[in-house]
Amino acid sequence: MTVLVKAPAKINLSLDVLYKRPDGYHEVEMVMTTIDLADRIELAELPENRIKILSQSRYVPDDHRNLAFKAAKLLKEKYHISKGVAISIDKMIPVAAGLAGGSSDAAATLRGLNKLWNLNLPLSKLAELGAEIGSDVAFCVHGGTALATGRGEIITKLPSPPNCWVILAKPAIGVSTADIYKQLQLHTIDHPDTKAMVESLYQQDFKKICSHVGNALEMVTLGMYPQVQQIKDQMKRFGADAVLMSGSGPTVFGLVQYESRVQRIYNGLRGFCEQVYAVRMLGDEKALV
């Protein structure tokens, strides 16, 4: 038997870092939403009792370091499953890009194995388990749009933004989230207005959403990689309604309301950047099933 699951990327409409906690994690406030750029995960039963990772991408580890492997191992241990599984990852989300590709693969693996192994666990339980693997996994288990607080694992559902296009441009560099947090100086942060972003979503006010996008990590990544600023400038110049770096970067996204502008912005960016995507918002969590 096999199960197919979709593992969509996320973008941060806003990302704030409040303070460093005694346990070493940063307390954050993030408004995140899933977009229609997704890895495809196939889970197939194996005759032998082991976890096997298959992926054609040379950037994805094929052993215990893979977040999908960690998800399967966690479920096996917690629920005493003595079955094997082959996890095939068809990688479409750029790696180390600020789009939570690895976390989404882990979340999709939890959702898929819940079916394959007939565990019947609620999403809230899968999200709780996911938080043991990584801070973004809990959000990815639910998908849709949410406010993530704590170290990112406390999820409060929010209405999804009004439908629009999302243009993504990733320069040819990978960014380590840990490195960006190391460089972050808390007293210099430009804090986004999370409350205003949440209100804008409830009001379904596209213009207001655009005026409140903000990312506290942007300053750090822009300082280290000037090419990210260049992409931001180009995206604005070509006419995106809002432009922001996602997560710790380096991917920059633009929100675009009118389809008539999408091709122009896409083509303009292709001149600067190898990896450019034009996708839709994914809307609510039903899209994951």
Ligand code: ATP
């Ligand atoms: P986030 O936005 O959550 O910080 P990211 O998008 O910046 O994440 P990922 O694409 O998740 O970063 O990859 C970060 C690192 O995780 C990679 O360098 C890779 O070695 C490792 N990794 C482990 N499992 C996976 C996976 N399934 N897909 C991609 N990378 C993975």
